[in-house]
Amino acid sequence: MPETVFLAGATGAIGKVLAPRLIRAGYTVFGTTRRADRVAVLIEAGVVPVVVDVFDADALTAALAEAKPDIVIHQLTDLPFGLDPAQMAEGRIRNARLREVGTANLVNAASKAGAGRMISQSIAWVYQPGNTPHREEDPLQDSAQAIMTLERLTLRTSGIAGTVLRYGALYGPATGADSPSGNITVHVDDAAEAALLAVRQSVDGIFNIVEDSPEVSNEKARSLLGWRPSFGK
Secondary structure: OOOEEEEEOOOOOOHHHHHHHHHHOOOEEEEEEOOHHHHHHHHHOOOEEEEOOOOOHHHHHHHHHHHOOOEEEEOOOOOOHHHOHHHHHHHHHHHHHHHHHHHHHHHHHHHHHOOOEEEEEEEOOOEOOOOOOEOOOOOEOOOOHHHHHHHHHHHHOOOOEEEEEEEOEEEEOOOOEOOOOOOOEEEHHHHHHHHHHHHHHOOOEEEEEOOOOOOEOOHHHHHHHOOOOOOOO
């Protein structure tokens, strides 16, 4: 029986690439947006549109109850386009709230709706200094409290099997970066492919989704998800 996916952040850089791939793979996709003017884009892509704000816990719970998803994918962020330095200070505050409060609302709604799995977007450049390349079991920086909260909620909520994808810095269409910058990067198409593989493989845990790098290892994603970076530097 085809499964139903609730994709939070369906109009974001990764979400808009991921949704069509999920649909081609046979999944029914409910996709969220905060803006009613993006509904037509979702419908055109074959997504069942859900206009909801993740901070509205009651509306979010109702939306998931209606969708009855098997899998919830958390691709929500609230950062300025292209990581504009002039807007990043406020963006980091908004994004931290989303990762903490928004993730808690999404996890609670998913649990009430009976979803069995959750896959969440994290980041791969906040490991504590130490031996490299960093692997998933290495500790994160103390300043990454919002990321730790997101990951804990995803991985440790009773009744939900959790997968965390620690992405490198995104580049490619709709990311604001045409080419990689730095040593911990991933193309948006490869990021979406990792999420699709996580859905199909049903493998729990944390995975670094980064291009080959001396800083962060992608060995676990290669071996357990079958993921390979297709773009590179």
